[in-house]
Amino acid sequence: MQRVTIAQVAERAGVSTATVSRVLSGRGPVSAGVQRKVRAAADELGYQVNSIARALRNSRTDTVGMVVPSISNPFFTSLVESVEHALGREGKELLLCDARSDPEVEARRLATLVARNVDGIIVSPSHGTLSGAAVQETADRLPLVQLDRFVGGTSTDWVGVDDVAAMRQVMDHLHAGGARSAAFVGSLLTNSSTEQRFAGFRRRAEDLGIVVAPEHVLLGDYSVEWGETAAARLIAEGGPPDAIVCADDLIALGVTRACRAHGVDVPGRVQVTGYDNIEFARLSEPALTTVDQPRERIAAEAVRLLAAAAADGTDREERGPSAHISLVPSLVVRDSTRADA
């Protein structure tokens, strides 16, 4: 089963390869009769372009690379899904890489994507500082958009949500529910998501006079296990505050789970909030109050930015200043918080 090439189609149709190419790509003038002959020949032979050859010639692969910290995190999964759909609409393909939350793996993946001549890269950096060098270096060579998380000291486009505004909503809601003290459970402050969310949390807590004891800021990683551990610690050490604000839903699921295991009522004794609105936030018991990120929008904007960057010019210098698109997330109130005091 040898692949059919343009040359075979040309021979069969009795024309040159140039003409075949022109017919099939719809570029350049070709008489109607020849068009028909070529198309017929192509159909009969079952011709399909060889996109490798085309890519070499055009230096365009119609493929976008995406690097996420972890495929198994449901939030990133749904981001991937949204990006995949957004790309599909433009006839582009997605080359997916998992960085396993390791900046070194991430750097290797980025390098591979560059070598593969992807048209652009969408990355949610694993680390707030260690990811910097690789991301910047990649951005110097290719259109690159950071998604959700970003890394400091780089000048690239970014699309995400306004974490600080989101946290303001969360805190206002908790305060309305009667919370006068709160804890924050996040990952280590090595990525922008936790950083921003923590900053928003702290600021609004101050504004509202919500007490945050120093030992009530617990940093680990984005996992259910860490949520359970953190909650257990809060419960053991003199009882939890009125509210536990979590940096993502996985942590929040762990927290509510541990609370229930220890007989601490949610939201009666302690209110709990998550972040991301993954599907299981809705399904847990009690259903999680959380912050919904507009993933489809985020994905669509990211794809748009890439396309724009690609159109602007290959050279990074020629492109304008980098865009920072901050979308407004919305609070989804469910059963893990109290509607009012």
Add this chain to the structure above:
Amino acid sequence: MQRVTIAQVAERAGVSTATVSRVLSGRGPVSAGVQRKVRAAADELGYQVNSIARALRNSRTDTVGMVVPSISNPFFTSLVESVEHALGREGKELLLCDARSDPEVEARRLATLVARNVDGIIVSPSHGTLSGAAVQETADRLPLVQLDRFVGGTSTDWVGVDDVAAMRQVMDHLHAGGARSAAFVGSLLTNSSTEQRFAGFRRRAEDLGIVVAPEHVLLGDYSVEWGETAAARLIAEGGPPDAIVCADDLIALGVTRACRAHGVDVPGRVQVTGYDNIEFARLSEPALTTVDQPRERIAAEAVRLLAAAAADGTDREERGPSAHISLVPSLVVRDSTRADA
């Protein structure tokens, strides 16, 4: 920022492109001195191979395509993750496609992957019959392995688990827990997973004398919502049987949720089982008894089969008979079933 080519390295090192290629690929004899010069030049210029050019020349892309019915299904997500890791070990990349459970989308995706010259394709077909034509056609052109699900009437390699054996374990466990009647909640019988699991369920139920009323076989789709609907129906219509066996964990999560909502005790009044052992099976309340699929093994076998097929010969005819690798899944007993009567 023009990309560095082999020609520039050659010029800088004062040798021919052939020599540069030989040094960099480690093929062919090159004297130590020249090797050093070439490597130095390559480093200074920051040379990176252009994998498109290499792919065109070698007709090998080191990229594998994967098509799954839905990225958002946690089971497929973890399969994707496992495959990605397995491929990474061989220096291959993953081109990921989401078929949205639509055989037509799936067919288009498969065609695209062929056009992209991937080295092989891993697919979990959306539909038990409608996916057939496209899968077979693709398999005629490229090494292809079906994963988890398979489609009838095709002759391709397949890797998955023995659903019938798994169901035997499930039924034995439920029977030991005192179940004398049971219901089955699955998706429509349009994919092999549900089909096989249902067949295994039915057969073992008969063996054990477990009663399955005709109206206790409910078929919808793989979603939490369908699980809730189905359970509500079972509860409304004269009460549920002793056990509800679900074709996957999402359905089971919906079922237990609906049971709790209707005040039906799980596992006291009714035992519930899932399938796949997704992460949230462990976290739900009660934690789900389910069937664990050895994903890493499945992924590893699939990658191995692809590599073998690629090595064997491009022509489908030259390859031996197709391999069907059936791994043995294991029952994970948690809190949604009773240990004994």
Add this chain to the structure above:
DNA sequence: GCCTCCTGTGTAATCGATTGCAGTGAATGT
């Protein structure tokens, strides 16, 4: 001293699609 063999290197063809340039013939303008 001559022939063979081997190591090391360069030349040029190759993979397949695209496209700038040039050439042909017909149509249009004056």
Add this chain to the structure above:
DNA sequence: ACATTCACTGCAATCGATTACACAGGAGGC
């Protein structure tokens, strides 16, 4: 009737890496 334009088509270069083949020079065998 001749010049000019234009639609159509083919030739050949191009993208960048790989590799078959050729060739030069040195080592070794007799």
